């Protein structure tokens with residue numbers, strides 16, 4: 001923020017994409033505000049949050065878009081729900097859409113969300129890992145509910161973007 005006399009050094013757009021109800025909005029609210037909503041409504045319109053992190057003494061800001069258009073994104077979280085196989089089966093489609101809309105190198109992470117629902121899991125961790133490896137994506141299982149790996153997932157993507165451009 002310039003009013004604080006500190007120059008803004010980096011601002012990157014990150015998008016969160018994936019099927020409906022996989023937990024995209026809750027991943028964002030968990031990361032940006034440490035909030036979770038059990039009864040969140042479907043996202044209407046566009047929403048984003050800005051988060052800063054320090055990398056090598058530089059202030060790096062990420063503008064993280066929930067369900068928005070993918071144009072201009074430097075990073076993406078492709079989210080599925082480990083308790084719903086169909087959401088994993090659709091990852092390929094989301095990836096294709098992302099690739100057709102991006103002209104630059106995009107840091108991508110495959111995110112298996114709702115890992116707290118291990119008792120009703122339909123997608124084994126190994127399958128997530130294997131797909132990520134085959135497609136050249138980072139991979140992480142997360143839970144927006146209990147906060148497992150949420151911060152780490154976003155920060156890995158933001159660090160990768162930074163290293164791509166610096």
Ligand code: GDP
Pocket residue numbers: 019020021022023024025026027037038039040041042043113114115116117142143144145146
């Ligand atoms: P979106 O449509 O992808 O934005 O999904 P939402 O964030 O709106 O979440 C859809 C539903 O899944 C809501 O009822 C959330 O409370 C629930 N949900 C989101 N993340 C998790 C999670 O990590 N674990 C569990 N158990 N439920 C979650």
Ligand code: MG
Pocket residue numbers: 024025026041042043066067
């Ligand atoms: Mg949503």
